[in-house]
Amino acid sequence: MDDWKNRLVEEYHQLKERWEKLKNHNNYKEIAERLDVCHCPESLEERKQERKCRVRADLLRDQQHVMGEYLHILELRAELEGIEL
Numbered sequence: 001m002d003d004w005k006n007r008l009v010e011e012y013h014q015l016k017e018r019w020e021k022l023k024n025h026n027n028y029k030e031i032a033e034r035l036d037v038c039h040c041p042e043s044l045e046e047r048k049q050e051r052k053c054r055v056r057a058d059l060l061r062d063q064q065h066v067m068g069e070y071l072h073i074l075e076l077r078a079e080l081e082g083i084e085l
Helices: 003-035 044-081
Strands: none
Touching: 003 044
């Protein structure tokens, strides 16, 4: 197999592993958020911290989405070139 094909396969598997770990993390966080729906921050500092946590979670979900799109592109390229992933 050509070097570039080997790199594509390696990149795919590395990205897929990272995507799955991030997905598991995001799923865990989402479940935790849903279970803690009754928590109401009392102080301004608690509200700031909660907002910061939500922004972090949103960014991680965005990152997971983009990584998933990139995985899909790699899958399409592999299919086009007849590369077994």
